[in-house]
Amino acid sequence: MDAFTKRKIVNAVVLVLSTLAALLGLVWLFWILGTLLYKGLSSLSIEAIIGPPPSPGDNTGGLRHAIVGQTLIVLFATLIGIPIGIIAGTYLSEYGKGSRIANIIRDLSDVLMSVPSIVVGTFVYAIMVKPLGHFMGIAGSVSLAIMMIPIIVRTTDDMLRMVPPELREAAYALGATKFKVIKDVVYRAAITGIMTGVILSVARIGGETAPLLFTSFNNNFFTLNMFQPIASLTVTMYDYAMSPYKYWQDLAWVAAILLTFGVLGANILGRLIAHYKFKK
Amino acid sequence: MKKDFLLDWGFGKLAFLGALLILVILLSLFVVLYKESSLAIHTFGVWKFITSKVWNPPMEKFGGAPAIFGTIVSTVISILIAVPVAIGIAIFLTEISPYPLRTPVGVAVELLAAIPSIIYGMWGLFFFAPFMRDKLQPIIHATLGKLPLIGHWFSGYTPGIGLLTASIVLSIMILPFTAAIARDSFNMVPPILKESAYALGATKWDVMKDVVIPYAKLGVIGGIILSLGRALGETMAVTFVMGNQPVIPTSLLEPATSITVTLANEFTEADTNLYLSSLFYLALILFVMSFFVIVIGKFLFLKKVER
Numbered sequence: 001m002d003a004f005t006k007r008k009i010v011n012a013v014v015l016v017l018s019t020l021a022a023l024l025g026l027v028w029l030f031w032i033l034g035t036l037l038y039k040g041l042s043s044l045s046i047e048a049i050i051g052p053p054p055s056p057g058d059n060t061g062g063l064r065h066a067i068v069g070q071t072l073i074v075l076f077a078t079l080i081g082i083p084i085g086i087i088a089g090t091y092l093s094e095y096g097k098g099s100r101i102a103n104i105i106r107d108l109s110d111v112l113m114s115v116p117s118i119v120v121g122t123f124v125y126a127i128m129v130k131p132l133g134h135f136m137g138i139a140g141s142v143s144l145a146i147m148m149i150p151i152i153v154r155t156t157d158d159m160l161r162m163v164p165p166e167l168r169e170a171a172y173a174l175g176a177t178k179f180k181v182i183k184d185v186v187y188r189a190a191i192t193g194i195m196t197g198v199i200l201s202v203a204r205i206g207g208e209t210a211p212l213l214f215t216s217f218n219n220n221f222f223t224l225n226m227f228q229p230i231a232s233l234t235v236t237m238y239d240y241a242m243s244p245y246k247y248w249q250d251l252a253w254v255a256a257i258l259l260t261f262g263v264l265g266a267n268i269l270g271r272l273i274a275h276y277k278f279k280k
Numbered sequence: 281m282k283k284d285f286l287l288d289w290g291f292g293k294l295a296f297l298g299a300l301l302i303l304v305i306l307l308s309l310f311v312v313l314y315k316e317s318s319l320a321i322h323t324f325g326v327w328k329f330i331t332s333k334v335w336n337p338p339m340e341k342f343g344g345a346p347a348i349f350g351t352i353v354s355t356v357i358s359i360l361i362a363v364p365v366a367i368g369i370a371i372f373l374t375e376i377s378p379y380p381l382r383t384p385v386g387v388a389v390e391l392l393a394a395i396p397s398i399i400y401g402m403w404g405l406f407f408f409a410p411f412m413r414d415k416l417q418p419i420i421h422a423t424l425g426k427l428p429l430i431g432h433w434f435s436g437y438t439p440g441i442g443l444l445t446a447s448i449v450l451s452i453m454i455l456p457f458t459a460a461i462a463r464d465s466f467n468m469v470p471p472i473l474k475e476s477a478y479a480l481g482a483t484k485w486d487v488m489k490d491v492v493i494p495y496a497k498l499g500v501i502g503g504i505i506l507s508l509g510r511a512l513g514e515t516m517a518v519t520f521v522m523g524n525q526p527v528i529p530t531s532l533l534e535p536a537t538s539i540t541v542t543l544a545n546e547f548t549e550a551d552t553n554l555y556l557s558s559l560f561y562l563a564l565i566l567f568v569m570s571f572f573v574i575v576i577g578k579f580l581f582l583k584k585v586e587r
Binding site: 020090107111126241264 | 295407571
């Protein structure tokens, strides 16, 4: 066999193998998605969404408490995370540009982004739950906010840097202060990009379970009190999936599909905005 | 006018504080975890805790070896499975797939990376564990189990929940993430380099092997290390299917535990100070491990690629 034929054969083998690898990967992943759709949709009902929390052995009830709890936890996380993330990103891009401290903080922010989420959960347990003596919803929000901040910092920093310096200089030439330049020129130019980052960060943290296990914990009753344990879709899923009741396991799949739709919806929305913004 | 300058000054300071907060969070993560685990550190020491195999809460004996073993082994196996498949997907997406398919398949892979990990865990418990028990386990016994030396790693009959099941679920979980990074690295290869090789009569594989992979090497390795960091700290995908047995199993098919699994299952049940402190100790060890992995991946490899 000459070298040419050999190369062609090796080439064909590798191409077939990698196509198979791609197929295999996609098969696994679509198996998971298919299961989720099948199990989730077959149990999905109005009762399962708005019904009151179920009691053991009883085949009625729904996820109202968990849906509201999840929304509250993510809402408060966003309220804490957005201002801090944006302002820290602003510092990196506008004030500390090129300075040593800004570069160090930028790197540390990237490190913080990859800290295991369960470690963040234990940390917030130690600083909030342990001193105050009980689990509470707001502690869950703080955990999620800690995971959110580095993501927003990163996108804000990147987006602000894409604003052309000429815009800033034009505003300075008119006598504007730095704050005015940032508020009225830089933020306005970068607002879509920053919003995209915020939406993607919500998509990222919305499905997190581990940081909530020891912070917001779980609550089998409907509550709006963020200073008490509060249910979330994720922790409820974990508890219900592990429970012996068939109906609760079915509810866990409903929670799974609601959560996945929510997270994927936010993700796709963020991508669409980014796509249309940067195509122009 | 004075108000403007005051605002300007205040905003600058506020921005600095915001940035400083990141430093404070990261530092206090370390300090708080260290402080909380100091009781366990003083009781068991460092080396003894890492190597002791006994995890017995009622007897107040805590050793981290089973959890650390499970974390490292499940991470390594999941990387071994995920990386070849991920690179296959990346090759498919950049070189083989017809153009109209590239964007949809690529977006599908990225969206799969966004699915919450708990979904992978639930699927693992209800669908993959039975599949493992009924279909894969006999195959594994008949093939890998017959190998000399390492055959006993693949022996034993279990309900499908164990170290290998967890590793496989973990590998599926990190697959889209790894594939997306590998694809992005491959895409950064300048087309002109590839075209030059094709012009010399290279096959697709020749181009991959001699042009694309050498060029994208740093990015791919950095991506693999970041996936490793992700697998280390992943909790929900493995908690359902690991089995939570605080032992070092003799076979990969048997139930085991990992740091994250132990934390998820036992943290809220810890009833004594020493128990809780030992769990914080495990969290600290995980934090330190993933910190080094991230720093190596980000700053040794990806820094040279990015920006």
